[in-house]
Amino acid sequence: MDVKTKYKAKKIKAVFFDIDDTLRIKDTGYMPQSITKVFKSLKERGILTGIASGRAIYGVVSEIRDLEPDYFITINGTYVVDRKGNEVANLPLDKEVLKELVAWCQAIGIDYGFAGKDKPVVSARKALIDDAMVPVYGHLDVEPDFHLANAVYHMWTFAENNSELVLPEHLAEQVRLVPWHVHSSDTVKLGISKASGLDHVLEKEGLKPENVLFFGDGPNDMEMFDHVGLKVAMGNAVPELKEKADYVTGKVEEDGILHALEELGLVEKEMHFPQLDLDNVEGPVATIKTNQGDLVVKLFPEQAPKTVANFVGLAKDGYYDGIIFHRIIKDFMIQGGDPTGTGMGGESIYGQSFEDEFSEELYNLRGALSMANAGPNTNGSQFFIVQNVNFPYSAKELSRGGWPEAIAEHYAEHGGTPHLDRRHTVFGQLVDQDSYDILDKIAAVETGIQDKPVEDVVIETIEVVD
Numbered sequence: 001m002d003v004k005t006k007y008k009a010k011k012i013k014a015v016f017f018d019i020d021d022t023l024r025i026k027d028t029g030y031m032p033q034s035i036t037k038v039f040k041s042l043k044e045r046g047i048l049t050g051i052a053s054g055r056a057i058y059g060v061v062s063e064i065r066d067l068e069p070d071y072f073i074t075i076n077g078t079y080v081v082d083r084k085g086n087e088v089a090n091l092p093l094d095k096e097v098l099k100e101l102v103a104w105c106q107a108i109g110i111d112y113g114f115a116g117k118d119k120p121v122v123s124a125r126k127a128l129i130d131d132a133m134v135p136v137y138g139h140l141d142v143e144p145d146f147h148l149a150n151a152v153y154h155m156w157t158f159a160e161n162n163s164e165l166v167l168p169e170h171l172a173e174q175v176r177l178v179p180w181h182v183h184s185s186d187t188v189k190l191g192i193s194k195a196s197g198l199d200h201v202l203e204k205e206g207l208k209p210e211n212v213l214f215f216g217d218g219p220n221d222m223e224m225f226d227h228v229g230l231k232v233a234m235g236n237a238v239p240e241l242k243e244k245a246d247y248v249t250g251k252v253e254e255d256g257i258l259h260a261l262e263e264l265g266l267v268e269k270e271m272h273f274p275q276l277d278l279d280n281v282e283g284p285v286a287t288i289k290t291n292q293g294d295l296v297v298k299l300f301p302e303q304a305p306k307t308v309a310n311f312v313g314l315a316k317d318g319y320y321d322g323i324i325f326h327r328i329i330k331d332f333m334i335q336g337g338d339p340t341g342t343g344m345g346g347e348s349i350y351g352q353s354f355e356d357e358f359s360e361e362l363y364n365l366r367g368a369l370s371m372a373n374a375g376p377n378t379n380g381s382q383f384f385i386v387q388n389v390n391f392p393y394s395a396k397e398l399s400r401g402g403w404p405e406a407i408a409e410h411y412a413e414h415g416g417t418p419h420l421d422r423r424h425t426v427f428g429q430l431v432d433q434d435s436y437d438i439l440d441k442i443a444a445v446e447t448g449i450q451d452k453p454v455e456d457v458v459i460e461t462i463e464v465v466d
Contacts (some may be wrong), residue, residue, distance in 0.1 A: 385439060
């Protein structure tokens, strides 16, 4: 995410969401649990929340209502209410236009439907209509003349060739077709959209479009993307929406909304520290067999995928077999992985140096497996294991310096080398006391010039269980 996008986020005072394939998957009804956290977190920060949908209020499913958004912009901006149900905008289609639309549909032989204030209806019961409408509103009543006695906020067209429909000129001067399904389009009054519905909310709240972030995925989100200050497209969004987006996030099922808001700094990032919860972390386990004993390490491919792949690839190729720990400093670390034994050699599986993978979830705690380097992005084959147990700082001092509280406490209690954080890629952690005993045993060996052991400490092999 670029600096300009993060700067825009500082102005955000309201976040609005499309529903279908943004907050939830339309076809299955799946909504990730993270959405509840999103709404709760935004409200705690005093940020307004809202729904902006082509759906009518009666089509907003209970799990969305339970989020208690501050505003509902519904039926493509024609009907807007606040959380208590108070009307903010009520803009039905003109009755004469409705009559002309119905006459046009009947003349070209297609079916239609109406979104009323309190219910939706259709002109016929057919499989093609049900395919579009049932996932949104269920089975609808058949009332082809509904518009004669009721307010209608938009119409639907239903046709096999829906994408090819073209309004006659006299209607195109008053309404437009907005496709939302392969067999259906919303028929919306010109000048009316989710964006115009949003303007009613902004006027009431004394806000500007630049104060709004909007999440969307489909063609009927275009006007909102052109209007608001910050726009995020879902990973499953249509290509033309992604092109307009300030940021493209993950799909619904990938917690795309939570991820984007965390990156924007609008929701506090939920941190997981795998080094503090090894029993519940999935990942390869490497056993570094040495002539002093075994060091068993859990690896973290989720946080450092390229680094773990490098280490595992080299280990399985036998690259580390017979290599020594060439540099050992008690109360600091043990370093190996250089086939020359000098600290000047080694090559990655990529054939060249590769970039650092710093994670906010991994730290150079005692027992951490980290990459040795000669500066930024110079990783090869060399690694070290942090051994330091004599820690000079308090947890409070580290927390003031920006380290997460849980990590600061672990450092203070168990040791480590926090001055190496964000300088060396952490990608594993010792898993048991036996391994720590071997680590301390190796760290205590006699060393000579350049901290090289007097008697070789040899890596016999590294076995990896995926």
